[in-house]
Amino acid sequence: MKAAVILFPGSNREGDVARALHQATGHEPQIIWHSDEELPQGTDLVVLPGGFSYGDYLRCGAIAARAKIMTAVRAHAARGGLVLGICNGFQILVESGLLPGVLMRNTHLRFVCRMQHLRVETNSTPFTSAYQNQQIIEVAIAHGEGNYMADQNTINLLEGNGRIAFRYCDAQGLMNAQSNPNGSINHIAGIYSEKFNVLGLMPHPENLIESLVGGTDGRGMFESLAHFKSAA
Amino acid sequence: MFGDRMKARIIVTLKSGVLDPQGKAIEGALKSLDVSDVLGVRQGKVFDIEIAAANKSEAETKLKMACEKLLANTVVENYQIELL
Numbered sequence: 001m002k003a004a005v006i007l008f009p010g011s012n013r014e015g016d017v018a019r020a021l022h023q024a025t026g027h028e029p030q031i032i033w034h035s036d037e038e039l040p041q042g043t044d045l046v047v048l049p050g051g052f053s054y055g056d057y058l059r060c061g062a063i064a065a066r067a068k069i070m071t072a073v074r075a076h077a078a079r080g081g082l083v084l085g086i087c088n089g090f091q092i093l094v095e096s097g098l099l100p101g102v103l104m105r106n107t108h109l110r111f112v113c114r115m116q117h118l119r120v121e122t123n124s125t126p127f128t129s130a131y132q133n134q135q136i137i138e139v140a141i142a143h144g145e146g147n148y149m150a151d152q153n154t155i156n157l158l159e160g161n162g163r164i165a166f167r168y169c170d171a172q173g174l175m176n177a178q179s180n181p182n183g184s185i186n187h188i189a190g191i192y193s194e195k196f197n198v199l200g201l202m203p204h205p206e207n208l209i210e211s212l213v214g215g216t217d218g219r220g221m222f223e224s225l226a227h228f229k230s231a232a
Numbered sequence: 233m234f235g236d237r238m239k240a241r242i243i244v245t246l247k248s249g250v251l252d253p254q255g256k257a258i259e260g261a262l263k264s265l266d267v268s269d270v271l272g273v274r275q276g277k278v279f280d281i282e283i284a285a286a287n288k289s290e291a292e293t294k295l296k297m298a299c300e301k302l303l304a305n306t307v308v309e310n311y312q313i314e315l316l
Contacts (some may be wrong), residue, residue: 059305066302095305104305105253149250149308183251 001226006073008064008092013050013206017086020206021047024222045082046073047222047224048089050142050204060145070096082126082225083198087143089199090190099191099200100131100158101150111144115214116181118166118189118203119173125196126228128165129222136173137217139203140200141181142187146202148184148191158191159203165190165199221225235286239316240295244304245276279303288315 014031021029026104029047030040040044053064064070070092077083077098085093092097105114106120117186118137120131131137150158158164169193170179175187182202204217246252252274259273281298285291296311304311 058302062302062305100307102305104251106309107251107253109253111255147253151307183253 001025001027001044001113001228002040002042003027003047003225004028004032004039004043005029005047005049005068005191006034006067007031007049008034008051008053008067010053010055011051011088012051013086013088014047014203015205017047017049017206020209020218020222021225022047023209024219025226034064034069036069039069039071039072039076042113043076043081045084046076048073048083048085048092049206050087050089053088056145058069058088059095061088061093061095064088064092065095065097065111074098077193077198078199080195082228084127084225085198085200086204087146088204089144090202093198093200098198099193100154101148101191103145103179103202104147104149104183105145106147106181111142112143112146113140116141116189116203117169117171117179118172119169120166120220121164121179124163125165125192125198125199125224127221127224129227130223133177134173136169136171137205137220138208138215139205139218140207140214141203143182143202146151146182148182148188148202150185155185158188159186163192163194163196164188165192166201166203235284235290236242238285238288238291240281240283241314241316242279242281242295242299243276243312243314244272244279244299244309244314247308247310250278250308277303291315302308 167187208218
Protein backbone atom coordinates (compact mmCIF):
# COMPACT_ATOMS: atom_id res chain seq x y z
CA MET A 1 0.00 0.00 0.00
CA LYS A 2 1.63 3.19 -1.20
CA ALA A 3 -0.15 6.18 0.28
CA ALA A 4 0.18 9.90 -0.33
CA VAL A 5 -1.20 12.44 2.14
CA ILE A 6 -1.88 15.86 0.62
CA LEU A 7 -0.84 18.82 2.74
CA PHE A 8 -2.72 22.09 2.28
CA PRO A 9 -2.04 25.30 4.19
CA GLY A 10 -4.15 24.79 7.32
CA SER A 11 -4.28 20.97 7.27
CA ASN A 12 -3.65 19.67 10.78
CA ARG A 13 -4.41 15.95 10.91
CA GLU A 14 -1.87 14.81 8.33
CA GLY A 15 0.43 13.49 11.07
CA ASP A 16 -2.38 11.51 12.68
CA VAL A 17 -3.44 9.84 9.45
CA ALA A 18 0.19 9.17 8.48
CA ARG A 19 0.71 7.45 11.84
CA ALA A 20 -2.45 5.36 11.42
CA LEU A 21 -1.38 4.27 7.93
CA HIS A 22 2.13 3.47 9.09
CA GLN A 23 0.80 1.39 11.98
CA ALA A 24 -1.49 -0.64 9.70
CA THR A 25 0.62 -0.98 6.57
CA GLY A 26 4.19 -0.81 7.87
CA HIS A 27 4.95 1.91 5.34
CA GLU A 28 5.32 5.60 5.91
CA PRO A 29 3.06 7.55 3.54
CA GLN A 30 4.52 10.42 1.57
CA ILE A 31 3.39 13.92 2.41
CA ILE A 32 2.66 15.82 -0.80
CA TRP A 33 2.44 19.62 -1.00
CA HIS A 34 -0.76 21.01 -2.54
CA SER A 35 1.01 22.95 -5.27
CA ASP A 36 2.75 19.86 -6.64
CA GLU A 37 1.32 18.70 -9.91
CA GLU A 38 1.91 14.97 -9.73
CA LEU A 39 1.40 12.16 -7.26
CA PRO A 40 4.36 9.85 -6.57
CA GLN A 41 4.65 6.97 -9.05
CA GLY A 42 2.61 3.97 -7.99
CA THR A 43 0.38 5.75 -5.48
CA ASP A 44 -2.48 3.45 -4.41
CA LEU A 45 -4.22 5.72 -1.92
CA VAL A 46 -4.52 9.49 -1.69
CA VAL A 47 -5.59 10.95 1.65
CA LEU A 48 -7.01 14.44 2.09
CA PRO A 49 -6.55 15.01 5.82
CA GLY A 50 -8.58 16.99 8.31
CA GLY A 51 -7.93 20.56 9.35
CA PHE A 52 -8.94 24.01 8.24
CA SER A 53 -7.41 24.38 4.79
CA TYR A 54 -7.10 28.05 3.82
CA GLY A 55 -8.72 28.97 7.13
CA ASP A 56 -12.10 27.72 5.84
CA TYR A 57 -12.24 30.95 3.80
CA LEU A 58 -15.05 31.31 1.25
CA ARG A 59 -16.52 27.84 2.02
CA CYS A 60 -14.88 24.93 3.85
CA GLY A 61 -12.66 23.08 1.38
CA ALA A 62 -13.53 25.37 -1.53
CA ILE A 63 -10.05 26.76 -2.16
CA ALA A 64 -8.22 23.50 -1.48
CA ALA A 65 -10.53 21.76 -3.98
CA ARG A 66 -9.04 24.01 -6.69
CA ALA A 67 -5.39 23.39 -5.70
CA LYS A 68 -2.99 22.21 -8.42
CA ILE A 69 -2.56 18.73 -6.99
CA MET A 70 -6.32 18.12 -7.21
CA THR A 71 -6.07 17.66 -10.99
CA ALA A 72 -3.80 14.67 -10.31
CA VAL A 73 -6.12 13.46 -7.53
CA ARG A 74 -9.09 13.60 -9.93
CA ALA A 75 -7.15 11.61 -12.52
CA HIS A 76 -6.14 9.09 -9.85
CA ALA A 77 -9.81 8.67 -8.82
CA ALA A 78 -10.89 8.33 -12.46
CA ARG A 79 -8.36 5.48 -12.89
CA GLY A 80 -10.01 3.72 -9.95
CA GLY A 81 -7.34 4.73 -7.42
CA LEU A 82 -8.40 5.01 -3.79
CA VAL A 83 -9.11 8.44 -2.29
CA LEU A 84 -9.95 9.01 1.39
CA GLY A 85 -11.12 12.41 2.60
CA ILE A 86 -11.52 12.88 6.34
CA CYS A 87 -13.39 15.84 7.84
CA ASN A 88 -11.99 18.86 5.93
CA GLY A 89 -10.91 16.24 3.37
CA PHE A 90 -14.59 15.26 2.92
CA GLN A 91 -15.46 18.94 2.48
CA ILE A 92 -12.73 19.18 -0.19
CA LEU A 93 -14.11 16.09 -1.97
CA VAL A 94 -17.63 17.51 -2.24
CA GLU A 95 -16.27 20.91 -3.31
CA SER A 96 -14.14 19.25 -5.99
CA GLY A 97 -17.10 17.29 -7.34
CA LEU A 98 -15.51 13.90 -6.55
CA LEU A 99 -18.44 13.23 -4.22
CA PRO A 100 -21.97 14.66 -4.51
CA GLY A 101 -23.78 16.95 -2.08
CA VAL A 102 -22.56 19.60 0.33
CA LEU A 103 -21.57 19.92 3.98
CA MET A 104 -23.48 22.79 5.52
CA ARG A 105 -23.15 24.48 8.90
CA ASN A 106 -24.22 22.19 11.76
CA THR A 107 -27.91 22.86 12.41
CA HIS A 108 -27.30 23.94 16.01
CA LEU A 109 -24.49 26.26 14.80
CA ARG A 110 -21.96 24.90 17.29
CA PHE A 111 -18.63 23.27 16.62
CA VAL A 112 -18.89 19.70 17.93
CA CYS A 113 -15.85 17.97 19.37
CA ARG A 114 -16.72 14.70 21.07
CA MET A 115 -16.80 10.95 20.78
CA GLN A 116 -19.49 9.61 18.47
CA HIS A 117 -20.87 6.20 17.57
CA LEU A 118 -21.21 5.25 13.93
CA ARG A 119 -22.72 2.31 12.13
CA VAL A 120 -20.56 0.77 9.43
CA GLU A 121 -23.14 0.39 6.67
CA THR A 122 -21.22 -2.13 4.58
CA ASN A 123 -17.97 -4.01 4.99
CA SER A 124 -17.61 -4.88 1.33
CA THR A 125 -15.42 -1.93 0.36
CA PRO A 126 -11.63 -1.39 0.40
CA PHE A 127 -12.08 0.97 3.39
CA THR A 128 -14.20 -1.20 5.69
CA SER A 129 -13.44 -4.89 5.06
CA ALA A 130 -11.88 -5.31 8.52
CA TYR A 131 -15.17 -4.32 10.19
CA GLN A 132 -18.34 -6.38 10.57
CA ASN A 133 -21.37 -5.43 8.53
CA GLN A 134 -23.48 -2.97 10.56
CA GLN A 135 -20.82 -2.86 13.29
CA ILE A 136 -21.18 0.01 15.75
CA ILE A 137 -17.87 1.79 16.28
CA GLU A 138 -16.90 4.76 18.41
CA VAL A 139 -14.63 7.44 16.99
CA ALA A 140 -14.05 11.18 17.40
CA ILE A 141 -15.81 14.00 15.60
CA ALA A 142 -14.63 17.61 15.47
CA HIS A 143 -16.34 19.92 13.02
CA GLY A 144 -18.56 22.95 12.59
CA GLU A 145 -19.70 22.19 9.03
CA GLY A 146 -20.62 18.53 8.85
CA ASN A 147 -24.30 18.75 8.06
CA TYR A 148 -24.54 16.61 4.92
CA MET A 149 -27.13 17.67 2.40
CA ALA A 150 -28.01 16.79 -1.16
CA ASP A 151 -31.07 17.00 -3.38
CA GLN A 152 -33.61 14.19 -3.10
CA ASN A 153 -32.48 12.48 -6.31
CA THR A 154 -28.89 12.30 -5.08
CA ILE A 155 -30.00 10.95 -1.70
CA ASN A 156 -32.15 8.31 -3.42
CA LEU A 157 -29.22 7.35 -5.61
CA LEU A 158 -26.81 7.09 -2.67
CA GLU A 159 -29.28 5.09 -0.58
CA GLY A 160 -30.39 2.90 -3.49
CA ASN A 161 -26.86 1.94 -4.46
CA GLY A 162 -25.59 1.33 -0.94
CA ARG A 163 -23.25 4.28 -1.09
CA ILE A 164 -23.75 5.43 2.51
CA ALA A 165 -20.54 4.44 4.28
CA PHE A 166 -21.31 5.40 7.89
CA ARG A 167 -24.29 6.75 9.83
CA TYR A 168 -24.33 8.57 13.16
CA CYS A 169 -26.03 6.54 15.89
CA ASP A 170 -25.83 5.89 19.63
CA ALA A 171 -24.05 3.03 21.39
CA GLN A 172 -27.02 0.74 20.69
CA GLY A 173 -27.15 1.74 17.04
CA LEU A 174 -30.26 3.87 17.51
CA MET A 175 -30.70 6.86 15.23
CA ASN A 176 -32.57 9.78 16.72
CA ALA A 177 -32.12 13.52 17.15
CA GLN A 178 -29.73 13.00 20.09
CA SER A 179 -27.44 10.72 18.11
CA ASN A 180 -27.26 13.05 15.10
CA PRO A 181 -24.53 15.57 15.99
CA ASN A 182 -24.97 18.00 13.10
CA GLY A 183 -28.35 17.56 11.43
CA SER A 184 -27.12 15.46 8.48
CA ILE A 185 -29.90 14.05 6.34
CA ASN A 186 -30.50 10.33 7.04
CA HIS A 187 -27.74 10.51 9.70
CA ILE A 188 -25.12 10.39 6.94
CA ALA A 189 -21.55 10.53 8.29
CA GLY A 190 -19.74 9.34 5.17
CA ILE A 191 -20.41 8.40 1.53
CA TYR A 192 -18.76 6.53 -1.33
CA SER A 193 -18.33 7.44 -4.97
CA GLU A 194 -20.12 5.43 -7.62
CA LYS A 195 -17.26 2.93 -7.88
CA PHE A 196 -16.61 2.81 -4.13
CA ASN A 197 -13.00 3.94 -4.59
CA VAL A 198 -13.56 7.40 -3.09
CA LEU A 199 -14.71 7.74 0.53
CA GLY A 200 -15.46 10.96 2.38
CA LEU A 201 -16.40 11.03 6.05
CA MET A 202 -16.62 13.67 8.77
CA PRO A 203 -15.47 11.52 11.75
CA HIS A 204 -11.81 10.88 12.57
CA PRO A 205 -10.94 7.16 12.62
CA GLU A 206 -7.24 8.13 12.47
CA ASN A 207 -7.51 9.48 16.03
CA LEU A 208 -8.74 6.19 17.50
CA ILE A 209 -5.85 3.83 16.91
CA GLU A 210 -4.34 3.59 20.41
CA SER A 211 -6.12 2.35 23.53
CA LEU A 212 -3.99 4.83 25.48
CA VAL A 213 -5.79 7.74 23.81
CA GLY A 214 -9.40 6.64 23.80
CA GLY A 215 -9.81 3.48 21.79
CA THR A 216 -8.90 1.53 18.70
CA ASP A 217 -12.16 1.48 16.74
CA GLY A 218 -10.55 3.54 13.98
CA ARG A 219 -7.90 0.97 13.21
CA GLY A 220 -10.26 -1.13 11.12
CA MET A 221 -10.24 1.41 8.31
CA PHE A 222 -6.47 1.43 7.96
CA GLU A 223 -6.24 -2.35 8.35
CA SER A 224 -8.87 -2.67 5.61
CA LEU A 225 -6.76 -0.47 3.34
CA ALA A 226 -3.59 -2.43 4.15
CA HIS A 227 -5.39 -5.69 3.46
CA PHE A 228 -6.92 -4.41 0.24
CA LYS A 229 -3.51 -3.91 -1.33
CA SER A 230 -2.17 -7.28 -0.32
CA ALA A 231 -5.29 -8.92 -1.75
CA ALA A 232 -5.12 -6.97 -5.01
CA MET B 233 -5.91 41.59 -24.04
CA PHE B 234 -5.83 44.22 -21.32
CA GLY B 235 -8.92 46.38 -21.63
CA ASP B 236 -10.85 48.78 -19.47
CA ARG B 237 -10.86 48.49 -15.73
CA MET B 238 -14.35 47.65 -14.58
CA LYS B 239 -15.97 47.18 -11.23
CA ALA B 240 -18.42 44.46 -10.50
CA ARG B 241 -20.38 43.23 -7.55
CA ILE B 242 -21.21 39.56 -7.22
CA ILE B 243 -23.90 38.47 -4.82
CA VAL B 244 -24.06 34.84 -3.76
CA THR B 245 -27.17 33.62 -1.98
CA LEU B 246 -28.46 30.27 -0.80
CA LYS B 247 -31.05 28.72 -3.06
CA SER B 248 -34.56 28.79 -1.67
CA GLY B 249 -35.36 25.68 0.33
CA VAL B 250 -31.79 25.28 1.55
CA LEU B 251 -31.75 25.47 5.34
CA ASP B 252 -29.74 28.50 6.52
CA PRO B 253 -28.98 28.08 10.22
CA GLN B 254 -26.93 31.29 10.30
CA GLY B 255 -29.81 33.30 8.84
CA LYS B 256 -32.13 31.73 11.41
CA ALA B 257 -29.78 32.72 14.26
CA ILE B 258 -29.59 36.30 12.96
CA GLU B 259 -33.38 36.39 12.65
CA GLY B 260 -33.64 35.28 16.29
CA ALA B 261 -31.15 37.94 17.38
CA LEU B 262 -33.06 40.68 15.55
CA LYS B 263 -36.26 39.62 17.28
CA SER B 264 -34.52 39.69 20.64
CA LEU B 265 -33.39 43.26 19.85
CA ASP B 266 -37.01 44.25 19.35
CA VAL B 267 -36.54 44.91 15.65
CA SER B 268 -40.13 44.35 14.73
CA ASP B 269 -41.76 42.70 11.73
CA VAL B 270 -38.72 40.67 10.61
CA LEU B 271 -40.30 37.75 8.81
CA GLY B 272 -37.14 35.97 7.69
CA VAL B 273 -33.37 36.36 7.21
CA ARG B 274 -31.17 34.62 4.65
CA GLN B 275 -27.43 35.25 4.81
CA GLY B 276 -25.36 35.59 1.64
CA LYS B 277 -22.00 36.88 0.42
CA VAL B 278 -20.90 39.91 -1.57
CA PHE B 279 -17.72 40.08 -3.65
CA ASP B 280 -16.54 43.41 -5.06
CA ILE B 281 -14.27 42.66 -7.98
CA GLU B 282 -12.17 44.80 -10.27
CA ILE B 283 -11.60 43.27 -13.64
CA ALA B 284 -9.98 44.26 -16.92
CA ALA B 285 -12.07 43.56 -20.01
CA ALA B 286 -12.53 45.01 -23.50
CA ASN B 287 -16.27 45.41 -22.97
CA LYS B 288 -19.13 44.55 -20.68
CA SER B 289 -19.97 41.24 -22.24
CA GLU B 290 -16.37 40.04 -21.96
CA ALA B 291 -16.34 41.10 -18.31
CA GLU B 292 -19.57 39.22 -17.72
CA THR B 293 -18.18 36.08 -19.32
CA LYS B 294 -15.11 36.22 -17.09
CA LEU B 295 -17.13 36.89 -13.95
CA LYS B 296 -19.54 34.07 -14.75
CA MET B 297 -16.52 31.76 -14.97
CA ALA B 298 -15.32 33.05 -11.57
CA CYS B 299 -18.71 32.24 -10.06
CA GLU B 300 -19.00 28.80 -11.61
CA LYS B 301 -15.42 27.80 -10.81
CA LEU B 302 -15.08 29.16 -7.31
CA LEU B 303 -17.27 31.88 -5.85
CA ALA B 304 -20.52 29.94 -5.67
CA ASN B 305 -21.21 26.31 -4.91
CA THR B 306 -23.99 25.92 -7.44
CA VAL B 307 -25.33 22.85 -5.66
CA VAL B 308 -26.81 25.10 -2.99
CA GLU B 309 -26.08 28.69 -4.06
CA ASN B 310 -27.22 31.13 -6.73
CA TYR B 311 -25.15 34.06 -7.95
CA GLN B 312 -25.94 37.40 -9.46
CA ILE B 313 -23.45 39.59 -11.35
CA GLU B 314 -23.80 43.36 -11.39
CA LEU B 315 -21.41 45.47 -13.46
CA LEU B 316 -21.13 48.84 -11.78
